[in-house]
Amino acid sequence: MRLPVLVFDIETITDLNAGAHLYQLHDLSQDDLQQALNKLRRQEHGSDFQRIPLHEIVCISGLWFDEKGLRLFSFNREHDSEASMLQKFLSIFEKRHPVLVSxxxxxxxxxxxxxxxxxxxxxxxxxxxxxxxxxxKRFNNYQNRYHHQHVDLMDVMAMFNGRNFQKLDDIAQLLGFPGKRQGAGYLVPEQVRQQAWTALAQYCEGDVLNTWLIYLRWMLLKGQLLAEDHRQLVDATIQYLATQPQQQEFLAQWQKTAQRTPFTSDFFPVQD
Structure with missing residues (x-):
């Protein structure tokens, strides 16, 4: 496995100000504006999921892995503006050139x-x-689909065929990992309204952790990790999460879901 590795995920809400500007809806209240943007999007696309430029970032989470070990982190709107979160995240690439995993x-x-x-x-x-x-970077960059500087697991595991795309939650649970647990993306706007920043970070970090564990299994499949190295990294992840108070629910759920597949059933010692 080439180091360092950065597994990341973002959470977003609709940028109402940009939407009002784009569709000339400046006279509407925030609630009416949200409903109007949802209606317009349903007419355009058949769902409320907004166009990419109208997604305002409210949380960026990542898991960094290098020779020194694992580190989980989050930037969110509790302490940072969207611009500040982006500056912090983008600065990582100026200092290091990690393998990006998503x-x-x-x-x-x-x-x-x-x-x-x-x-x-x-x-x-x-x-x-x-x-x-x-x-x-002509030959290996973060954008080109078939390069290895950015590993989009959904894409590579579908063998670059959109008909084979799968949901993160489904694959995580299939492989004996926690998946989404109690959270869901549709809760993010309410978490932002309630300023439930810890819950938002926990949710985003949960997606990062599921992605990391699937990545390890992918590396094992491809022969880029030997079985003993894979097990050492899984054990290291369990030991690291035991030191992270905000991820005790993830760890407890993982202990349960690991029992659902023969391969993962011995990741945790059996409790008497």
């Missing part, structure tokens, strides 16, 4: 980051350069 990051997370960084006038050449600055 679930559906090519179609959603990275395009959202691209548009929102442009919205705030930010520069991120280390993430978006495709060889114009660093000629080596």
């Amino acid at each position: 679930w559906n990051g090519s179609q959603f997370d990275l395009p959202v980051i691209l548009f929102r960084a442009m919205y705030h006038g930010l520069s991120a050449p280390a993430l978006f350069d495709q060889g114009e600055i660093d000629s080596q």
Whole structure:
């Protein structure tokens, strides 16, 4: 496995101000504006899921893995504006050049980051350069689908065939991991309204952890991790999560779901 590795996920809400500007709806209240944008989107697309540029980022979570071990982190709107969160996240790529790992990051997370960084006038050449600055990035960058600098697990596990795309929650649970547990993406706007920042970070970090565990299994499948190395990394993840108070629910749920498959059933010692 090439290091460092950065597994990431974002959570978003509709940018009402940008939506009002785009559709000339400045005279509506916030609630009416949200309903109007949802109706317009249903007419355009058949669902409430907004266009990529109208997704305002409210949380970015990541798991960093290098020679020093694992570190889980989150940036959210409790302490940072969207621009500040983006600046912190993008600065990682200026300092290091990690292997980026996501679930559906090519179609959603990275395009959202691209548009929102442009919205705030930010520069991120280390993430978006495709060889114009660093000629080596012509052959391996974060955008091109068949390169390995960004591993979008949903895409690669579907063998780059959209008909085979699967949900993160389904694959996580299939493989003996916790999946979404009690959270769901539709709760994010309410968490933001209630300023439930800890719950929001826990949810986003949960997606990151599921993605990390699937990535380890993917590396095992491809022969880029030996069985003993895979087990050591799983054990290291369990030991690390035991030190993270905000992820005790994830760890407890994982202990239960691990019993559902023969391969994962011995990840945790059997309780007498």
